[in-house]
Amino acid sequence: MTKNDILRLLEAYKDGGITKEDAAESLSKAAFEDMGFANVDHSREARQGFPEVVYAAGKTKEQVLAILQSLAAASDGSLLATRASREQYDFVKAEMPEAEYDEEARAIYVRRAKPVGAPPEDEAHEILIITAGTSDIPVAAEARLTAELYGNRVKTLYDCGVAGIHRLAAHEDEIRHARVIICIAGMEGALASVIGGLASGPVIAVPTSVGYGAALHGVTALLSMLSSCAAGVSVVNIDNGFGAGVLASKINRLN
The missing domain is CATH 3.40.50.1970 (Rossmann fold)
Structure with a gap:
């Protein structure tokens, strides 16, 4: 969750669009989300300018998908899962059609908006x-x-x-x-x-x-x-x- 996301959340509560309980729940998830098998760091984008990256090796395809879906729902930034297998990618692709696979890099990724603060492309x-x-x-x-x-x-x-x-x-x-x-x-x-x-x-x-x-x-x-x-x-x-x-x-x- 970025600063702009937090501002929008506060404005929605102020305008009566959401309850204080909903606002509190959203803010609590801004720190991390306990998924049982992983604590997904949703505040990393605000700290470092890019969502948490998934190290796919050693994880099941179901775990990789669940983490990527959690990150996708909480951020507008690009997503990346490194050291991913083709089997993991095929499983993710079925649920996340926007996901792509880089064979050379052995990585699953979703390319989204350019990160805030990215350097000029010159x-x-x-x-x-x-x-x-x-x-x-x-x-x-x-x-x-x-x-x-x-x-x-x-x-x-x-x-x-x-x-x-x-x-x-x-x-x-x-x-x-x-x-x-x-x-x-x-x-x-x-x-x-x-x-x-x-x-x-x-x-x-x-x-x-x-x-x-x-x-x-x-x-x-x-x-x-x-x-x-x-x-x-x-x-x-x-x-x-x-x-x-x-x-x-x-x-x-x-x-």
């Missing part, structure tokens, strides 16, 4: 997403979809890793002028340091679980990125494209 407020390899694209797609739903303009550069660094050199100007960069890499994660040394803006590094045995399912890339000698590089968790997309959006909103 080159000066563009988020640049770079992957080391093609295998990193699913994580990049999650970051891209998240940032787009938060109202950002996003550009992607895929398969630009250090194994063929001339591919990265072709985009040096874009890297130097990007407002914020999301750098996604598995294996040894070296790309984050290279990008960090070229970029003028902040770099959000995302280690992925891509790689052979000693890559340790992303731990090697994570430690490499945390140990980067390049200044201005921050690191999110392994495969956490969503977290990178949110953080990039927050940075992109800053004046």
Whole structure:
């Protein structure tokens, strides 16, 4: 529930359109809704500018649908469920025809009005997403979809890793002028340091679980990125494209 929603509610009570009991119930739901299996945070949009996002992995298709329906009823904002299966999507789609599925991002989403406070969609407020390899694209797609739903303009550069660094050199100007960069890499994660040394803006590094045995399912890339000698590089968790997309959006909103 946004501030405007609260004002409309108070005006409706003042005009006699609803009872004080109805107003109290609506305001109580503004904090969170206890669904038994989940406490849905309906005040998150007012705090952060975007409704609560559902992590679908580990939830039943019935739970994913119920949470999305609750969020849809309480907000006019876009909805997102990350790490969702096609089975979960098909179940949601039957009850929510407006729901869409991004196969690359593995996410269910409902695109609605542009969020309040979203940055201008111009080159000066563009988020640049770079992957080391093609295998990193699913994580990049999650970051891209998240940032787009938060109202950002996003550009992607895929398969630009250090194994063929001339591919990265072709985009040096874009890297130097990007407002914020999301750098996604598995294996040894070296790309984050290279990008960090070229970029003028902040770099959000995302280690992925891509790689052979000693890559340790992303731990090697994570430690490499945390140990980067390049200044201005921050690191999110392994495969956490969503977290990178949110953080990039927050940075992109800053004046």
